[in-house]
Amino acid sequence: MSLYDDAVLVLKSYEDQEELRQAYLDHLAAHPDGMWKACTAGHITASALVIDPEHSRVLLTLHKKLRMWLQMGGHCEPQDATLEAAALREATEESGIAALELLPGGPVRLDRHPIPPPCHCHFDVQYAVVAAPGAVQEISDESLDLRWFAYEEVAGVADESVVRLLEATRARL
Numbered sequence: 001m002s003l004y005d006d007a008v009l010v011l012k013s014y015e016d017q018e019e020l021r022q023a024y025l026d027h028l029a030a031h032p033d034g035m036w037k038a039c040t041a042g043h044i045t046a047s048a049l050v051i052d053p054e055h056s057r058v059l060l061t062l063h064k065k066l067r068m069w070l071q072m073g074g075h076c077e078p079q080d081a082t083l084e085a086a087a088l089r090e091a092t093e094e095s096g097i098a099a100l101e102l103l104p105g106g107p108v109r110l111d112r113h114p115i116p117p118p119c120h121c122h123f124d125v126q127y128a129v130v131a132a133p134g135a136v137q138e139i140s141d142e143s144l145d146l147r148w149f150a151y152e153e154v155a156g157v158a159d160e161s162v163v164r165l166l167e168a169t170r171a172r173l
Contacts, residue, residue: 050129058149064142
């Protein structure tokens with residue numbers, strides 16, 4: 001099964017955000033290359049909110065280009081067999097934490113957002129992962145900083161998309 005096929009199956013089985021979910025599916029139907037960064041009409045991305053083992057903090061990255069505190073995530077790569085694998089790979093690469101476990105139940109939420117040209121938007125499929133006890137983060141080349149924030153601190157440093165992802169993740173936990 002291709003990553004494209006996996007994305008379609010994941011989105012068809014996702015039961016929330018009906019209108020947005022359908023927009024993702026319509027985009028993929030119109031753009032067979034919609035999984036890849038080269039699709040300038042927009043493309044699917046995968047991200048993951050990293051939760052500490054005690055479920056009281058999240059690890060956010062200060063994104064180098066955007067200069068915003070965000071969850072880990074990014075573009076799908078040819079070696080990604082599934083959206084889950086892409087989200088887990090991105091979370092591992094950007095956090096430096098090898099022992100991350102996906103929260104069961106598939107994506108936590110979807111978030112479509114505009115990005116600077118040449119592309120027009122990201123269709124982000126958002127997951128959550130839990131770090132193992134004793135996990136130590138390490139700043140990647142894509143980040144200016146990496147920091148744990150208590151749940152109640154997130155709204156003060158991150159935008160609404162991250163706050164909504166945290167709320168959906170906490171409801172799933």
